[in-house]
Structures are given as C-alpha cells and as structure tokens.
Amino acid sequence: MKSTTILSAIGILFFLASASIHAQQERILTPQEMEQDITFYFKQLRKLHPNLYQQYTSAQYDSLQKETINKCTVSLSIQDFTRILLTLNRYTDGHTQILTNHIWPKPVKSYYFPYFTIRNTSAIIGKDQVISVNGIPVVNIIQEIQQICSTENNPKLNESNINFYFPLYLSTFYSVAPPYYITLKDIPTGKIHSDTIPAKSLWHTAPIPFQFKFFPDEAIAILFYNSCNLSRNQMNEFNRALNLGFQQMQKQNIQYLFIDVRNNGGGNADNNELIFRHLKSSKYKGTYKVKHNMHLIDSIVNNAVRGNRIFLKQNGTNFWKSFLIKRKIRKIEKQIPQALATGTEFRKEKYPSRKKGFEGKVFLLQSRETYSAAISLCESVRQRKIGIIVGEEGGQPIIYSGNIEIYHLPNSKISFSIATTYNWYEPAIPTKNGFLQPDIEYDVYNKDLKIEDYKKIIQLSNALKRQ
Known part of the structure; x- marks a missing residue:
C-alpha cells in the first residue's frame, strides 16, 4: 500500500527488530557462561585498549572483574546480564563501552x-x-x-x-x-x-547528517553539521553540498556563518577538513601523538611499513615523485624504534594559513552532546583561529581514546566497543578540567534557536572584540 507513512515503516522495522531481540533476551545464561563472557571482556580490555590504566589501576580492574562475576552466581536472562554489564561503563572511557543494542534496538522507541x-x-x-x-x-x-x-x-x-x-x-x-x-x-x-x-x-532516530539554512535578509547562514559519521556516498554529497552552500552564501552576501555541531556525536574527523577548505584560517604548527596498546604495536608498525611500500609502488610514477615519497617515508620510519619502545607514534603537523575562503565571521555552536570527532573539529577551530566558539562545554575532553572496534561476547553475543588509539596534540590548547571552553557562553542545549538568538550571539561577539 503506497500510503504507508515513514513513522509506520519505522514502527514495522522496530517491531521486527524487537521480536528478534526479545527472543535473544529470553535465552538463559548459566553462571559459567557469564563468567566466561566477563573474563573475555576484561582480557580484551587489557590486550587492546591503548591507555586502560589512565584512571584505574590493573589491581582495581582485577577487583572489578571478580565483583562482576560474583553478581552472576545464578542463571540470568541476557537482558538481566546486560543490565549488570552496563554498570562497567563508568570505569572506561566514552568510546569503550558495553553497548545497549541487545535490549534497545535502533531506532529506539x-x-x-x-x-x-x-x-x-x-x-x-x-x-x-x-x-x-x-x-x-x-x-x-x-x-x-x-x-x-x-x-x-x-x-x-x-x-x-x-x-x-x-x-x-x-x-x-x-x-x-x-x-x-x-x-x-x-x-x-x-x-x-x-x-x-x-x-x-x-x-x-539519527538526525540528518548535514543541512544548510539561509537568512539572506539578516546576512546569516547556518550549517547544521549533525554527524561526522558519513559513508563514502554521503561524503561526496557533503562535499557537493558545501560547494553549493558556499556559492550561495557568496551570491547572497552572507556575513555570518554558524556551524552547528550541538548534536554531533562524532564519526570520522577527516570529514571536518571538507568544511575547513572553505574557511580562512591562521597558520598552525604542532605535534600529533597517538598511543597504542603495547601488545599491538609490532603489528601496527609492520602494517604501516607495508602500507608505505605499497603507496610508493602505486604513486612513485617518476623519479621526482619517487624521491619525495622515499624522503617522507624515511622521516616517518625514523620514529619506529621509539614507537616500538613506548607504543607512541607522532607526526609533525603544519597547516599553512588560508587566505582564501568565506569572507565573513564564523561561529561554532557546541553543546554537552558535541562528542568525539566533533570535539576534534572544535579543537581545530581553536588551534587554527577559524572562528568563535559559542555555547557550553563539549561532552568529552579534547584528549580522549577513540577509533573504536566492535566485539561480541562469546556466549551472550552482547556487543561492546573498545577504543584503539589515545590521541593528543602538543602544544595543548587551554582547557578547564580537560574540556574546551566556549568564547561566548550561551544557552544552546536542546534549544530550537531562532533568528533572534543568532543576532544576539553576533552582538555578544562584537562586545567580545572590544574587551
């Protein structure tokens, strides 16, 4: 029937997913199966996490493992077992978590x-x-x-x-x-x-990943950048949308651009650079450091070396290109002994100043739900002096463990994520308790901002400039 609405379609999908998950939840796990799952989880944490003992010691994790096993001395449903495991999430970073998809499938009703x-x-x-x-x-x-x-x-x-x-x-x-x-x-x-x-x-449901909104009479444009988690097709669409959006801003003589990442929970930080191509920025020079789990560093280095050789073979198509690539590879591979010894690799980053781009004033709206790669975007805006940050503290410190991999417990099949890298920049930008502070504090959380709000923020920025 062609008149089926989007909401009714969502309801059908939810019903089917719920029925499947309900059947899984009905399965009863023995204490032995749950102990095996708990042991597997903590083993994976120790083997894979890049910076597990930042806040808690190895002995504390041993104690937490025993305490969790002791909570599972009678047979439990997968739902009740998940409920117990979820309490482990307070002891790990925001990217290393027991997931809730077994009990609350998406879209969540x-x-x-x-x-x-x-x-x-x-x-x-x-x-x-x-x-x-x-x-x-x-x-x-x-x-x-x-x-x-x-x-x-x-x-x-x-x-x-x-x-x-x-x-x-x-x-x-x-x-x-x-x-x-x-x-x-x-x-x-x-x-x-x-x-x-x-x-x-x-x-x-997940918000629309990106969308422009224009107020030509007020010379204001808004880019709602709601997710950095874009597929390859979405990346191409995003790139086209940005090209068209900035062309439209130029035609409409837009003077104020608001980039809204209040609801952006992260994804791939590389997508942020698609926006920065259209914006003026100051020169930035720093060191990007990445820490890995010591159990994995040998394979990471070996894979990187193989990748460098493949890149050289594919791109060193003439003497000059080959020379430049080999020189860059030599610089990178000089770090190998330090990486093997410490588990940390680093690279020097230089972003030249960008003189061409949007001619007006840029504002970045962040909130408590700005997270992961969206936090990295805010950090880059501050590092490169791209614009004015407005709102409240972001949801996560600017130094964090990220780049997750998803795993499943052997018996219950409950999903969990583990961060694979711990990343930071030097020199560090100023923060408060690790959180990036806005230049202008403004009530933006869970608000449907009106044109009057954007005009008020512009006024506050003018006052900020005079201080």
Whole structure:
C-alpha cells in the first residue's frame, strides 16, 4: 500500500527488530557462561585498549572483574546480564563501552518525560524535586543509570544521558509505562504534591547528517553539521553540498556563518577538513601523538611499513615523485624504534594559513552532546583561529581514546566497543578540567534557536572584540 507513512515503516522495522531481540533476551545464561563472557571482556580490555590504566589501576580492574562475576552466581536472562554489564561503563572511557543494542534496538522507541537536572542523585524540575514515578523512588533509578555513564564524560552530558535512559529503564526494568504519576516536593516549602504526565511516544532516530539554512535578509547562514559519521556516498554529497552552500552564501552576501555541531556525536574527523577548505584560517604548527596498546604495536608498525611500500609502488610514477615519497617515508620510519619502545607514534603537523575562503565571521555552536570527532573539529577551530566558539562545554575532553572496534561476547553475543588509539596534540590548547571552553557562553542545549538568538550571539561577539 503506497500510503504507508515513514513513522509506520519505522514502527514495522522496530517491531521486527524487537521480536528478534526479545527472543535473544529470553535465552538463559548459566553462571559459567557469564563468567566466561566477563573474563573475555576484561582480557580484551587489557590486550587492546591503548591507555586502560589512565584512571584505574590493573589491581582495581582485577577487583572489578571478580565483583562482576560474583553478581552472576545464578542463571540470568541476557537482558538481566546486560543490565549488570552496563554498570562497567563508568570505569572506561566514552568510546569503550558495553553497548545497549541487545535490549534497545535502533531506532529506539521511548516515552516523553520532562527534562530534569541532577543534583547528586536528585531529579529537579523547576523548583520541584521528583520523589517517585508510579511509586518507584527516582533516586534508585538515577543511581543505577549513573553507573552506566563514563566518568570521562562531561557531567552535563551524563545528565543528558540519564534523561535519555530514564524512561527506557522505567519500561524495561521496572515495568512502568505512561501515564506517569509523579510525586514531587516543593523545594522552598517542603510540601509534597502530585502530578500526571500523559503518555507520549517518542522515536529516537539519527538526525540528518548535514543541512544548510539561509537568512539572506539578516546576512546569516547556518550549517547544521549533525554527524561526522558519513559513508563514502554521503561524503561526496557533503562535499557537493558545501560547494553549493558556499556559492550561495557568496551570491547572497552572507556575513555570518554558524556551524552547528550541538548534536554531533562524532564519526570520522577527516570529514571536518571538507568544511575547513572553505574557511580562512591562521597558520598552525604542532605535534600529533597517538598511543597504542603495547601488545599491538609490532603489528601496527609492520602494517604501516607495508602500507608505505605499497603507496610508493602505486604513486612513485617518476623519479621526482619517487624521491619525495622515499624522503617522507624515511622521516616517518625514523620514529619506529621509539614507537616500538613506548607504543607512541607522532607526526609533525603544519597547516599553512588560508587566505582564501568565506569572507565573513564564523561561529561554532557546541553543546554537552558535541562528542568525539566533533570535539576534534572544535579543537581545530581553536588551534587554527577559524572562528568563535559559542555555547557550553563539549561532552568529552579534547584528549580522549577513540577509533573504536566492535566485539561480541562469546556466549551472550552482547556487543561492546573498545577504543584503539589515545590521541593528543602538543602544544595543548587551554582547557578547564580537560574540556574546551566556549568564547561566548550561551544557552544552546536542546534549544530550537531562532533568528533572534543568532543576532544576539553576533552582538555578544562584537562586545567580545572590544574587551
């Protein structure tokens, strides 16, 4: 039937995925199977992670492994086993995580619950503290969800994550579905009162990766850059969209460009360079360092050497090209002894100043949900003095472990990710507690910004220039 709507199609896909995953969840795991899975997980962490002991010691991970095994002394469903494993996520970086796809397939169907801020383990909405939902103490749910959020993350991002998972935990683990009957305490007076939140279904789907919006009368353009995770076809489309978008800006005499990465959770940082080709920038010179797990460094070096030889064979088509490539390879391979000894490789980076590009003023909007490769974009904007950063702290420190690989536990088949590299630049740019600070603080999180907001930010930037 041709009149099937997008939402109904999503609903069909969700039903099929849910049915398959529900069947998997029904399978019961023995204590021996769960111990094998837990042992496998910690073995992989030690064997593959580039910087596992940055925050916790080897002995602490040994203790955590034993503690997790001791929680699984009776047979459990895969769903309940996943629930236990998720609490390990607070002890690893934001890219090294037990994944939730076995219990909450994408697209995720959830329910509306008003956003609450977190004070310790209390949920605050306005001047009220939420005490319970359908008789379930809220503090119990928040304490559990806090355990699945990496301590590497910005606390504001973890607050956002708790809000995301809150209705999912209510429905999955507490059998609580809307309407929600909530008990509240008025903080100033201490009085207890009740309220009802009607049922409202939500679909959590990936945003459109990129999109332009123009306000020619105000000389403003916005590039919504919502994901760095682009396929090859999407990269080509993005490149074409950028070419057309910047041509349009020139025709419309756009003076202010806002690059919006508030909802960008990362992907491939190479895609960021497609944007930078269109922007003026200052000269940048630094050293990019990458740390690998010592168990893997031999194979990484050998693969790199083979790759260099293949590149030379394919591209050294004449004497001069061959000479230049060989010279570059010699410089790179001089680092091999240090890489083998320390597990760390480095490369000098030089970005010349770019005199051609967009003639107006550039603003970068970041929020607590800006993450991974999007954080790298913000770092590059600051390093190369491309524009003004607006909003709040990003969701992740600018120095982080990334470039994930996905694995599966042998018995439960639960998925987990492990970062493969730990990356940083020298000299480091100034941060606060590792987080890049905006030049202009502005309330941008979860907001539908209006033209008045963009004009206000422009005014604030003019005042910033005078300081």
